[in-house]
Amino acid sequence: MHGLHLTADLHDCRCETRWLVDAQALGAACVRAVDAVGLQAVGTLFHSFPGGPHGPGGVTATVLLAESHLCVHTWPEQRGATLDVYVCNFGGDHSAKAQALTASLEAIFMPKRTERHSLQRGTIGAEPFQ
16 A cells, blocks of 8 residues: 655646647647656546536546556646646555656646645555655
8 A cells, every 4th residue: 555646736837728628638648658757557538528608628637557546637717737646656666757757747737836745655564665
């Protein structure tokens, strides 16, 4: 159960609108980012939500990792997105890969402001990875 769970709330994103509304484009970018940092994608789900009175619908891009998961949700009407990256560190410390993945996805959205959180989950024996 040991791992690193990173979240980022991205506000006032200055990216191209397609990153906020095109589930397939965002999903493909997520898979490329996963590969680039050396994690292993084992499944994907990309979903578009219908638009409403406030504008186009957002998207969710989920990549199931051998090491755990990546999930991105967007709110185009607010120019916002959230990132959720969790990696299990049981067989090795994947923390640096999780941090690199989060940073690469933040770069796609180009937020004016970001709220980041990090949580160490579980332990191996008496000592968690640091």
